[in-house]
Amino acid sequence: MSIIVNGSATPLPPDPRVSLLDLLREHLKLTGTKKGCNQGACGACTVLLDGERVVSCLTLAVQAEGRAVTTVEGLAQSDKLHPLQQAFIDRDGFQCGYCTPGQICSAIGMAAELERGVPSHVTGDLTAGTIAASREELAERMSGNLCRCGAHNGIIDAIAATFISKEAAQPYRPDGPEMAA
């Protein structure tokens, strides 16, 4: 049995203690998935497991047997970035870049949850069926992904512009919000 990582079958590790994160980073050399705390508190290791976001540090590799894993390396199609990856660049949704792969994978999983109508802590009406993707909804749902450089505004804007609408993001002023003279 094996795990499908970004479309390729890969054997299970011989040591059952190996986390999915360490399988990716140490065995497959897919170091795009990051280790920030190794205890599920920071979200830097977020990957998609059959399309759902999981923290790969708290997932044993053997738990992923027979399932499809998508990492940040599996998002771009040849030279073309995933629209969310491009939006992160456009909105400056990162500085050091270490939390970025986790933020991006998490946001893709989160967008699918929103679409399925999965409620969050800040969802007002649980019976409505559809959920208004307010800035607060996005921020709440992304709060498991820590960023220490403080790129939060750019991250939420990139997610809103990609999955909701350009209008949902803050107006972006490419020339910089300078003072009136």
Next chain:
Amino acid sequence: MNILEQAGEAAKGAAQGVLKKAIELAPDSWLPGGRPDPLIHHQHGHVGKPMSRIDGPLKVKGAARFSAEFPLVGMTYAAVAFSTIAKGRIATLDIKAAAEAPGVVLVMTHLNAPPMKPTPLFMTHSKAAGGDNLAVMQDDRIHWNGQPVAVVLAETQEQADHAKSLIRVEYEAEPATTSLAAAKAQGTGPGQFMGEPLKLEIGDAEARLVEAPHKISATYRTPRQNHNAIEPHAAMLVWNGEELRVHDSSQGVAHTAWSLAKIFDIDEKQVNVTSPYVGGGFGSKCLWQHQVLGAAAAKLAARPVRIALSREGVFRVVGGRSLTEQHVAIGAQPDGRFTSIIHTGVTVMTRHNAFPEPFIVATRSGYAADNFKLDVEVAYIDMVANTFMRAPGEAVGTFGLECAIDELAEELGMDPIELRIRNEPEKDPTEGTPFSSRHIVEAYRAGAERFGWSQRTAPGMRREGEWLVGMGCATGTYPYYRMPGGAARITLTRDGRATVAVAAHEMGMGTATVNMSIAAERLGLPLDHVSIEYGDSTLPGVILAGGSQQTASIGASVIAAQRVLVTELLKLAGNDSPLAGLGADQVGGYDAGLAKLDEPERHESYASILSRAGRDEVVAQASAPPPLELQHWSMHSYSAIFCEVRVNAVTGETRVSRVLGSFDCGRILNPKTAASQFRGGIIMGLGLALMEETEFDERNGRIMNASLADYHVPVHLDVPPIEVIWTDIPDPHTPMGAHGVGEIGITGTGAAVANAVYNATGKRIRDLPLTLDKLM
């Protein structure tokens, strides 16, 4: 220029006195920054235009390689065991089970570690990088709770971690000082920072305070904090004979290489430290025990080592910001003018450190007054050495000072912005030097207008359902630094391409991006014809990514290297060139070549000059001049931070609903990345204000919340949209007209939040963080 050469030497050492006065009095034109950088006047080039990060595509694809991610043949994985007492000695050490565990290559303790010299402590030498001055794993002594006592190397991380769990250590504990009260009772000593005492008295501040008709006198407390960059500290180390190769996560590659060379008693050229990407630093990514232990273990095992600290390991081995207990007193006339400013208090550190949190530095130049009393006293605790954390001194010092001003404004019945403007100094109030560029009043006016400051109500008067709403503001300042040691190399090739090489760092500030655009502008080349080499200790310069000085340091170094380059090119151009007869000061980079500054039609392309001379390339390297401008002018970045909070009247929960930062930081070089620096600083300031605290067990000196589950940082839902605006007024005395932008954002933010919480609730909280228990 003799006096200035002497002065340059003096600036490196301690003895200043007369020479310092000479620098103050010297004509501007004698000094670095005396003539404005010509780039300041380039209004339509690359500089000042928003530009996306050049490393963006790599980072969003996960393809930027961080320090733990380099494949090394035969690599071993390290795990580190930490002491569980604060002071004493290791009595027994049982490593038998660990050594026999599967996959174990080495168990290193003080009994078998190779000989190593003590770590060079930061600021004891221009290239010293250590957080403390201890020798690493050389004896059985324990100096803090969490000190490494053993390192296991194994074939896999799982094997190393398991083997580490089998190590048994017994200690002979000795009485340790682990509480603030006990440390203070043992007596305090005077604090020193950057070679100068953290003590200053002008006039008689105590007497003037007593006489003052209006005054505030209060004590403010700030706790320990940790940087918590999302990338934990990690290094990969391999010895090739006597040469040490280090892949590090570093904000001081040259410093780390030199310091490791000292420790292992080899030449600094035998150590090569590289660090192309740093997953956040904030002051923490310098030299700590893990790199030393990794190098020692690699030597002993004769195998490459990867030592990646766990999140807990970062808390144990890497110091954070120390606590402060600040007394602030201000005396004022009825019109609000300050007569007396007192800012004194205590911080704690170890005896193996030289970094007392310098919380008075912002007070030295913030406001006009004739009487000052500033003093940082140090009490000694047995703990991991604290260190620089984003805006050391200013971040917490402005909490005390700017809250006190808010309190005084209420006592005076004045608007707190007007009170600040009333006390705007004409020159540096404690140094007497002129300000190089200070436009904080403009920043306040613009910020107040944009934020809607006029809508602010009296304390406790605005309520929306359960939520009490308030506004607050505060001033932030952070010094303009340019540390000695900057150097750069420009390689210009016949096809009109240039490479600028500097031993600088990219931790997310946008260093590579902004310096590429500056170099292109300076050389008159298209962006895609310029590349930047950085993050390697073999490159020119000793350039710390600290003190918000990196861009200034690189800027001055590239200016110096360009002058050498131009001189060489003019020589090569000879008499057959339109440039014939011109000197280096008369020409600049323009349209892929050199041109006379005031007559751009006198131009020859780089390609033409090099072709005629039969050269494939010209290499120019130079050092930046000593930073004498810092003693001639008072140079700072400034901000006015505005904040709106909502405090739940039932639960005491505080939510920050709006923030605006209005900045005066010289010319903004890349609005896109600078805005992110400002926001990032402000957000770390929200953490400082509302939630961040390293919980230190005063019974045994152990950090109790050594994880990101227990040490809370701002998450997405804690961060409102943050607006940033700026004056964009160039400082005529700095490279590019710029000031640092990396640390200014966190300064003032803590006070702005606390002042807003007071305005919302009428409750004045003087202890950070402003958790709900203090507001219920």
